[in-house]
Structure formats: structure tokens, C-alpha cells
Amino acid sequence: MGENRPDTVAVVLAPTHTARLACADTTLVDRLTEQLAALPVADLHIVPDEQGLAEELRQIAKIAKGAAAAGAPLAVLAGDVVAHTEALAVLLEHPSRSTGALVGPRVANPACTPVRAEHGRVAAAGNSFHQVDVPNATFRGVFQVGPDQVKAFALVADELAGLADSGGLGAAGPHEAADLLLAGLVRSGVQVRATGFGRLRCDRVTDQAAADLALLRLDEVDEDRVRLDAAVKQDDGFFTTYCVSSWSWRLIKIADRLGLTPNAVTGISVGVAAIAAIWFSAGDRQSQLVGAACLYLSFVLDCLDGQLARYSRRFSPLGAWLDATFDRVKEFVVYVGLALGYAAGAPMTGVGPDGIWALAAGAMALQAIRHMIDFSYAGAVTDAAKVGVSWARPHRSLAMAVDSVRSTTDKSTEAAAVQRENTIVQLAGRLEGDTATRWLKKIIVLPIGERMALIAVTAGLFNARVTFLALLGWGAVACLYTLTGRIARSLS
Known part of the structure; x- marks a missing residue:
């Protein structure tokens, strides 16, 4: 623990x-x-x-x-x-x-x-x-x-x-x-x-x-298989669900038998991401492809550390902090590697190698803003829930057979909540009912799995310039979509 x-x-x-x-x-x-x-x-x-x-x-x-x-x-x-x-x-x-x-x-x-x-x-x-x-x-x-x-x-x-x-x-x-x-x-x-x-x-x-x-x-x-299945997140992104978690569960027991801790797997993931950045920094096509493969492997290990923690129930605040922190470190190190590789191999014309650093910095800044939106909203929701619970559940007498709180406070509160829901929140709820639109909602916000896939594909098949432009374009749409949803839910 x-x-x-x-x-x-x-x-x-x-x-x-x-x-x-x-x-x-x-x-x-x-x-x-x-x-x-x-x-x-x-x-x-x-x-x-x-x-x-x-x-x-x-x-x-x-x-x-x-x-x-x-x-x-x-x-x-x-x-x-x-x-x-x-x-x-x-x-x-x-x-x-x-x-x-x-x-x-x-x-x-x-x-x-x-x-x-x-x-x-x-x-x-x-x-x-x-x-x-x-x-x-x-x-x-x-x-x-x-x-x-x-x-x-x-x-x-x-x-x-x-x-x-x-x-x-x-x-x-x-x-x-x-x-x-x-x-x-x-x-x-x-x-x-x-x-x-x-x-x-x-x-x-x-x-x-x-x-x-x-x-x-x-x-x-099968008790052990249920435990393995429970170790894999059931509400993850599209890429993570179908391209990683569909097979990474097979690695959980191997890692457990080897005596690896979740923090050790996190460290290995960071090392593989650093190797990916080094390959990206070479700038040639073969190196870009190897870097893309290493980046995918790093992300698999990033998923595995959480799966191993849930399977073995070896959790700690330090582990959670390391996982969240190194996710950002790995991504930004890869950005640096991509920019170095492009600067080393790009012709000195137009926006040239100097422009790639501006794009890299822009991608980092946009991602930092998105993280700020997510973390601040999650913190606000947690604080609101704590306040709500502290006031909503008064002490009720144990000598009374019937608990009358439900028939007064809870029912009126639920009815008021339904009336307050605005159009955007209601639309989001309806979209959750359809499989295709639910996956589309997950994909559009560009979660970490989709980001890693986007970086690997664009860097491996094209170049860092295409990678950063794709991250900035899709990331801006995701940021606007997320911000609109957060504001709508806050007002509902």
C-alpha cells in the first residue's frame, strides 16, 4: 500500500x-x-x-x-x-x-x-x-x-x-x-x-x-478471470479499449509473477518513452517508425501499471502522483525529440527548424491548458459533492420505522435537478444512449490514448510538423468541446 x-x-x-x-x-x-x-x-x-x-x-x-x-x-x-x-x-x-x-x-x-x-x-x-x-x-x-x-x-x-x-x-x-x-x-x-x-x-x-x-x-x-477483467478500466477511450486493453490484460499476471510493482512499471514506461524520443530525434524515416513503435509500447506499459495496481491492489498516493506526473513528462519529452529530429533534417527554408519549436511549444501549452481545465473541474465537482453530502443527509431517528426524508427532501431535490438541466446536458445524456455517438464523444476530446496514436501515426508516416499541427487542430476542438460541456454542466 x-x-x-x-x-x-x-x-x-x-x-x-x-x-x-x-x-x-x-x-x-x-x-x-x-x-x-x-x-x-x-x-x-x-x-x-x-x-x-x-x-x-x-x-x-x-x-x-x-x-x-x-x-x-x-x-x-x-x-x-x-x-x-x-x-x-x-x-x-x-x-x-x-x-x-x-x-x-x-x-x-x-x-x-x-x-x-x-x-x-x-x-x-x-x-x-x-x-x-x-x-x-x-x-x-x-x-x-x-x-x-x-x-x-x-x-x-x-x-x-x-x-x-x-x-x-x-x-x-x-x-x-x-x-x-x-x-x-x-x-x-x-x-x-x-x-x-x-x-x-x-x-x-x-x-x-x-x-x-x-x-x-x-x-x-472463474474468480481469477473476474479479477483480471476488473483490473482493466471499463470506461476508457476508444483506442485504449480496442488497441491496448483488449490484450494487455495478458501481461498483468506475468508482471505480477515477476514481482514488478506498479511504480516499477511506471518507471519502465518512462524509460521506453525516452527511447522513443531519442529515435524521433534522429529525424530519418526508419528512426521515426521505430520511435512510433516505442511510443506505443510505452503507452501499453502506462496502461499496465494501473491494471497491475488494481489487480494486486497495491495502491499508494505516491504511485498515483507518479503516474499522473510522468504521463505529462513522457508526452513532452517526445515533443522535444520530434522537434529535434525535424530541426536536424528539415531544409532551412520557410518556417524551417525554428518554426517547429514554436509549434512544439504551442502543443505543450495547449495540452497544459486542457489538463488545467480537467483537474480544476474535477476538483470543483469533488468539493461540491463533499458540501452537498454534508448538508443533504441529516441524522434520522433510529426509533422510527419509516424514513421520511426520501419523501420530502430527496424527491423535491431530484425534480428540481431535472428541471434545471439545460439543452446541452440533455443532449449529452441522449448521446450516451447510442454506442456510436458515445464513442464519438470519447474520441473527440482527444484523450491520452488517441493522442499517443495520433503522434505515432503522424510522426511515423509524415513528420513532426504534421504531428504538431494535428495536435493543435484536434486539441483546440477538444478544448472547446470540453470547456462548453463543463460550463453547461456547471450551470445545470
Whole structure:
């Protein structure tokens, strides 16, 4: 991870009615504990429910207070969960270590309690007492509380224990502890990320027949292939998707077996880009073609470092900074190499070699402006989201069965948002529905994959002058398109 941070404290709730369910030569609870041993879990607690719901919740609150003192995240798993280890890892090994819950589609399984997910967050969570208005997903029995929220979670557990003592949770039983705690966490105003698990399995069972079926379904999925597929970005540019990611996933396991870190792959990518620049600086046709091939290879490695990081879950702030920084360094070094090669081989007439440096500087400046637009807008969106969430989710009472916030604040806010959408934003939304126009939208903004392809093709087949003119022309259109879209979305 690149940081010395406390590992997760895990709590497995072992309800009496499922604790003895068989799983091969062991039990479901034992299977869960074995899976957690393969994950970054430092401290594991098994909490039985023989003493009743209130006492179970108090034990969880006590464990949470210990985790809060250690600055560690806390994971809570219902003992009736049958899941792929990779499905658990999607949540428990996420680099942000933020608060989140595993949620899946709605299913005809009473053990999977209803939730409502909005904008990637759990907006409401239910159980036999707490009701959910317009549920659209189900909770799959596993959630994690980030280090910053563990102390608040302990207070929620204590509050629920008090309600259980006084009969304030209706007929809720000890087997619902995880569902009650998630509902309490959401109603306390904590952001809970709704984490999906894709083609992987994560089910909850109530009897031996359901457990046997869930275990059989685990074998229907190639867990490692799903992990490989998940390492490849699903929403990338056209060139990256079809000319790089379509085959680069085969390199992920090779790099992992060789013991390469994502940062090491980033460094190799920089070295190959420098080699490309050296070949470009020679100026002759053969050298230009070799430089173009090296540039493509450098970009493949640039994609591979992120894929390897996602596959191995070896993330760090340093790695993210290096990747973003060296993307720009590599591109600008290649610009310099192209300009040197053109200046060395161009006839001393017209705009000649001196003009090529002006074009190179212009291409660099335009790209710097485009990066500024992207980063400043992304930062503004992040800041706005933080402010919005801090005000939009007030604390709601755990003693009330019905969460009335949805029927007032949320619905009126959504209606106002739809009315505010301007023509440009509505048009962009309609274009997303068609495959061809969606790819066109991605291509027109000249993302890094298309830029690398443009540089390689124009430099290899023509010369640096054509390369820079193409970058300036297409880049200007992309800049105008992006700026128009950003302004339209800001005003909507």
C-alpha cells in the first residue's frame, strides 16, 4: 500500500440458526474466518447471539471503540454470508479504506435485506423494523466502517442496544444485527459507499439447502478471470479499449509473477518513452517508425501499471502522483525529440527548424491548458459533492420505522435537478444512449490514448510538423468541446 496503516478489525456475527450450517468439512462461519485470513485483517472477533440482540450490539460497540483507538477500519460480516473471497476483497482491500457495504441486485431472498442506492451511496437500509422507501438493491451482509467513522459507529451500536433493551426495534432478532447496524450507520448521516461485486457471488443463506446451492454457484464463476477483467478500466477511450486493453490484460499476471510493482512499471514506461524520443530525434524515416513503435509500447506499459495496481491492489498516493506526473513528462519529452529530429533534417527554408519549436511549444501549452481545465473541474465537482453530502443527509431517528426524508427532501431535490438541466446536458445524456455517438464523444476530446496514436501515426508516416499541427487542430476542438460541456454542466 505504500503506507504503514493498521489492518482491519473484523467482526463475524455468528447467529445460532446458521452457525452450524455445513460447508464441505467445516461450517459457514469457519469458512468466513478462513477467507478473512487471506485479507488484510489483523484482529478477528466472533460474536455469537446466544445472549440476545442488545448484548450482541454492546459487544460490537466495545470492539468498535477498540478499533477507533487504534485508528483501524472495522469490518462487520453476517455469519450467513456465502461469498467469493474476491467479493470480500473488493470492499475490504479497497485502497480508500472508506465506509462501504456490499450490495447486489434485488433477489427473492428474505435474508438479503432491501436498500436504496443513489449516486453510488447507500441512501437507506432496511430490516424487519426499519423500512426503505423505493428499494432498488439488497444488502449482502458485509460492510466496512472507515477509520474516521468507527467512533460514530460505536455510538450507533450503543444506541441500537438501548432500543433493543426497551423493545424499540419491534420484532428484530439477533440474526439481524448486521442489517440494523447498517441502517443505523446510514441514518446517522455517515456516507456509505454502495459496493457492487459484478459477476462474483455474495449471497446470504437461511438453511442448509440454501447454503449448498450458494456454494455450488461459487464454482460457476472463474474468480481469477473476474479479477483480471476488473483490473482493466471499463470506461476508457476508444483506442485504449480496442488497441491496448483488449490484450494487455495478458501481461498483468506475468508482471505480477515477476514481482514488478506498479511504480516499477511506471518507471519502465518512462524509460521506453525516452527511447522513443531519442529515435524521433534522429529525424530519418526508419528512426521515426521505430520511435512510433516505442511510443506505443510505452503507452501499453502506462496502461499496465494501473491494471497491475488494481489487480494486486497495491495502491499508494505516491504511485498515483507518479503516474499522473510522468504521463505529462513522457508526452513532452517526445515533443522535444520530434522537434529535434525535424530541426536536424528539415531544409532551412520557410518556417524551417525554428518554426517547429514554436509549434512544439504551442502543443505543450495547449495540452497544459486542457489538463488545467480537467483537474480544476474535477476538483470543483469533488468539493461540491463533499458540501452537498454534508448538508443533504441529516441524522434520522433510529426509533422510527419509516424514513421520511426520501419523501420530502430527496424527491423535491431530484425534480428540481431535472428541471434545471439545460439543452446541452440533455443532449449529452441522449448521446450516451447510442454506442456510436458515445464513442464519438470519447474520441473527440482527444484523450491520452488517441493522442499517443495520433503522434505515432503522424510522426511515423509524415513528420513532426504534421504531428504538431494535428495536435493543435484536434486539441483546440477538444478544448472547446470540453470547456462548453463543463460550463453547461456547471450551470445545470
